[in-house]
Amino acid sequence: MVVTCISSTPSPVSGSRPDRAGARFRAEIVEQPDALLRLLADTRAIAVAARAIGRAGPPFIRLVGHGSSDNAATYGTYAFGLLAKIPAFRASISLSVYYEADEETAAQPVVALSQSGRTPDVVDYVERARRHGALTIAVTNEPTSELAGAAEIVVPLGAGPERAVAATKTYVNQLGAIALLAGAIGGREGEIADGLRRTAELLAGAVDTLAQPAVDAARPLAFAGRLFAVGRGVEFATAREVALKLTETCRIAAEPLTTTDLAHGPVAALDSLFPVWAVATRDPCLPTVLEAAKRVRAAGAFLIAAGDAAPEVQGAAVRLPVPEAPVPVLSPLLSIIPGQLVALALAEARGLDPDKPAGLEKVTLAA
Amino acid sequence: MVVTCISSTPSPVSGSRPDRAGARFRAEIVEQPDALLRLLADTRAIAVAARAIGRAGPPFIRLVGHGSSDNAATYGTYAFGLLAKIPAFRASISLSVYYEADEETAAQPVVALSQSGRTPDVVDYVERARRHGALTIAVTNEPTSELAGAAEIVVPLGAGPERAVAATKTYVNQLGAIALLAGAIGGREGEIADGLRRTAELLAGAVDTLAQPAVDAARPLAFAGRLFAVGRGVEFATAREVALKLTETCRIAAEPLTTTDLAHGPVAALDSLFPVWAVATRDPCLPTVLEAAKRVRAAGAFLIAAGDAAPEVQGAAVRLPVPEAPVPVLSPLLSIIPGQLVALALAEARGLDPDKPAGLEKVTLAA
Numbered sequence: 001m002v003v004t005c006i007s008s009t010p011s012p013v014s015g016s017r018p019d020r021a022g023a024r025f026r027a028e029i030v031e032q033p034d035a036l037l038r039l040l041a042d043t044r045a046i047a048v049a050a051r052a053i054g055r056a057g058p059p060f061i062r063l064v065g066h067g068s069s070d071n072a073a074t075y076g077t078y079a080f081g082l083l084a085k086i087p088a089f090r091a092s093i094s095l096s097v098y099y100e101a102d103e104e105t106a107a108q109p110v111v112a113l114s115q116s117g118r119t120p121d122v123v124d125y126v127e128r129a130r131r132h133g134a135l136t137i138a139v140t141n142e143p144t145s146e147l148a149g150a151a152e153i154v155v156p157l158g159a160g161p162e163r164a165v166a167a168t169k170t171y172v173n174q175l176g177a178i179a180l181l182a183g184a185i186g187g188r189e190g191e192i193a194d195g196l197r198r199t200a201e202l203l204a205g206a207v208d209t210l211a212q213p214a215v216d217a218a219r220p221l222a223f224a225g226r227l228f229a230v231g232r233g234v235e236f237a238t239a240r241e242v243a244l245k246l247t248e249t250c251r252i253a254a255e256p257l258t259t260t261d262l263a264h265g266p267v268a269a270l271d272s273l274f275p276v277w278a279v280a281t282r283d284p285c286l287p288t289v290l291e292a293a294k295r296v297r298a299a300g301a302f303l304i305a306a307g308d309a310a311p312e313v314q315g316a317a318v319r320l321p322v323p324e325a326p327v328p329v330l331s332p333l334l335s336i337i338p339g340q341l342v343a344l345a346l347a348e349a350r351g352l353d354p355d356k357p358a359g360l361e362k363v364t365l366a367a
Numbered sequence: 368m369v370v371t372c373i374s375s376t377p378s379p380v381s382g383s384r385p386d387r388a389g390a391r392f393r394a395e396i397v398e399q400p401d402a403l404l405r406l407l408a409d410t411r412a413i414a415v416a417a418r419a420i421g422r423a424g425p426p427f428i429r430l431v432g433h434g435s436s437d438n439a440a441t442y443g444t445y446a447f448g449l450l451a452k453i454p455a456f457r458a459s460i461s462l463s464v465y466y467e468a469d470e471e472t473a474a475q476p477v478v479a480l481s482q483s484g485r486t487p488d489v490v491d492y493v494e495r496a497r498r499h500g501a502l503t504i505a506v507t508n509e510p511t512s513e514l515a516g517a518a519e520i521v522v523p524l525g526a527g528p529e530r531a532v533a534a535t536k537t538y539v540n541q542l543g544a545i546a547l548l549a550g551a552i553g554g555r556e557g558e559i560a561d562g563l564r565r566t567a568e569l570l571a572g573a574v575d576t577l578a579q580p581a582v583d584a585a586r587p588l589a590f591a592g593r594l595f596a597v598g599r600g601v602e603f604a605t606a607r608e609v610a611l612k613l614t615e616t617c618r619i620a621a622e623p624l625t626t627t628d629l630a631h632g633p634v635a636a637l638d639s640l641f642p643v644w645a646v647a648t649r650d651p652c653l654p655t656v657l658e659a660a661k662r663v664r665a666a667g668a669f670l671i672a673a674g675d676a677a678p679e680v681q682g683a684a685v686r687l688p689v690p691e692a693p694v695p696v697l698s699p700l701l702s703i704i705p706g707q708l709v710a711l712a713l714a715e716a717r718g719l720d721p722d723k724p725a726g727l728e729k730v731t732l733a734a
Binding site: 078 | 468603662
């Protein structure tokens with residue numbers, strides 16, 4: 001496959017100087033379509049992993065990761081359920097690494113996600129699982145990392161070096177790799193690969209189109225100290241990742257909630273000074289998002305709607321629509337874009353550097 | 368077994384008038400030791416459920432619930448892993464109810480948690496699972512509810528009527544029921560039942576002892592609008608439940624994080640105006656909590672330490688110690704108490720009624 005560069009036109013997003021605060025974060029957001037095409041250029045390892053899982057026919061798959069990688073794992077629970085028809089769960093790392101109570105899950109395959117491949121307890125988890133005889137698959141941007149060395153099969157993300165502390169292109173490529181893997185297990189590899197190629201084009205367009213709307217959307221958030229990000233189903237991964245971007249780059253206490261989480265308590269905290277970000281995508285969970293949006297408005301909260309169904313959300317003060325995904329399960333690759341762009345714009349407006357948030361390193365070595 | 372009333376001495380917590388705001392929430396916190404003894408008075412249904420799971424020998428157990436019941440499900444992932452040696456996962460309700468992609472998990476047992484037994488998508492989930500032939504177990508405070516009718520086996524919580532909107536005694540009894548069920552599967556029913564009886568005594572003491580310290584702890588939080596609650600392992604359930612109590616009763620945007628979640632981004636949002644609640648318990652995960660507490664203090668944040676290891680947390684501005692649990696896996700029944708009491712005290716200080724938070728009903732019927 002030929003990797004084509006489809007984001008070469010300068011845009012309000014891509015036209016900044018490389019030494020400016022947030023320049024890396026910005027450049028990596030813009031680079032995402034190309035990064036995704038690089039993942040698609042070589043899917044041999046994914047095919048190997050899919051065959052190995054197919055042969056094992058496991059009752060379930062374990063997903064592990066932290067931060068953005070854990071958000072990608074949330075996506076995995078849906079992608080494996082919908083495409084591979086295999087239950088997948090975010091497994092407790094502490095149950096294995098700290099309590100050492102993992103003999104029973106030990107035979108089941110592990111998909112370990114880490115951009116750097118250096119997250120200590122994820123490496124530890126994979127080493128233990130492999131000692132127990134489990135099939136171990138590392139999905140990482142660093143194919144020579146410790147994690148890659150620990151796992152039986154390595155799926156390289158091919159995103160290219162990610163230098164901003166806040167993950168963007170590695171997150172989108174993690175989603176892409178998971179969709180390809182789950183699709184290959186379910187015999188839908190061609191459909192998912194084609195869908196991802198088309199998604200890369202749509203991504204490039206969305207990054208361009210949303211650049212200015214994201215700057216406008218960030219303006220009313222200037223003094224926001226907290227926010228709820230609401231999504232359901234596959235888009236709960238997006239709610240989690242939007243919340244994490246806003247928390248780490250803009251210092252907002254942004255909490256991800258499913259639509260039912262919101263109804264079971266947190267809605268009581270809302271008022272007109274409390275912004276809520278609703279991920280609205282045309283999928284079977286959309287009615288719960290529209291219902292949650294209604295409750296948010298009834299509580300007087302400021303509502304931001306992002307996703308391909310953003311125009312359908314009643315009472316939203318801000319709408320950030322994205323193109324419809326070519327295959328429904330791929331929508332999270334597009335609906336994260338408004339979150340990344342608003343995080344960039346708001347960090348800039350606050351004089352924060354999203355490339356280097358306070359107290360964070362690119363590789364998190366803490367337990 | 369004789370049910371003894373062990374919290375009959377009037378205390379700063381129990382001595383309020385029944386018509387006062389928060390009177391129900393307060394009374395139900397105080398009533399928890401008795402409620403727990405009522406659960407222990409009849410464990411026949413738990414024994415039936417344990418034998419049914421034991422016979423099935425499933426590769427995993429599915430846990431479903433929302434709000435506090437979902438926090439109890441988090442506890443379940445650890446209790447089943449540690450006591451029953453069966454992997455248990457919080458299953459996606461939307462994958463079944465909205466995407467209808469549940470054929471593959473369908474054969475595995477479901478433990479459905481709902482105080483009221485009326486949560487619509489939990490009922491729906493159980494009905495679907497039962498149609499697919501799964502063993503279905505309802506853990507509910509309402510043994511004549513819809514959920515109880517839908518499930519094959521009903522485990523009554525026996526907590527007595529819970530009238531405050533924010534759950535307290537039903538949450539503690541859910542933890543107790545899960546521990547008893549997991550213990551019975553693992554052949555440790557006697558040890559867990561004895562441990563819970565001793566826990567009920569310790570609970571009564573803790574509610575009394577912590578009443579005034581909780582009022583003092585609430586004072587500096589008067590203007591807090593956000594908070595992170597940090598825990599790991601079994602105590603992540605506590606971090607989630609503390610956060611939910613503070614959010615729904617005090618309108619704080621309180622987000623639960625594991626210790627690694629905190630390190631992977633959110634630590635960047637901390638400053639001296641940002642309180643962090645650390646659940647510190649003497650268990651294999653404690654070193655990660657102490658490490659997280661250090662990072663919190665390095666960021667200048669206000670630190671509250673609650674749990675049996677609270678005295679060991681360096682730099683905490685507030686310490687709310689609880690007695691050590693007689694069996695380690697039971698610690699969350701004790702470490703939730705400071706959270707409930709601070710929620711009560713802070714709601715009072717803010718002039719809010721924890722019995723009836725704005726926009727919430729006791730039974731959440733929204734999807």
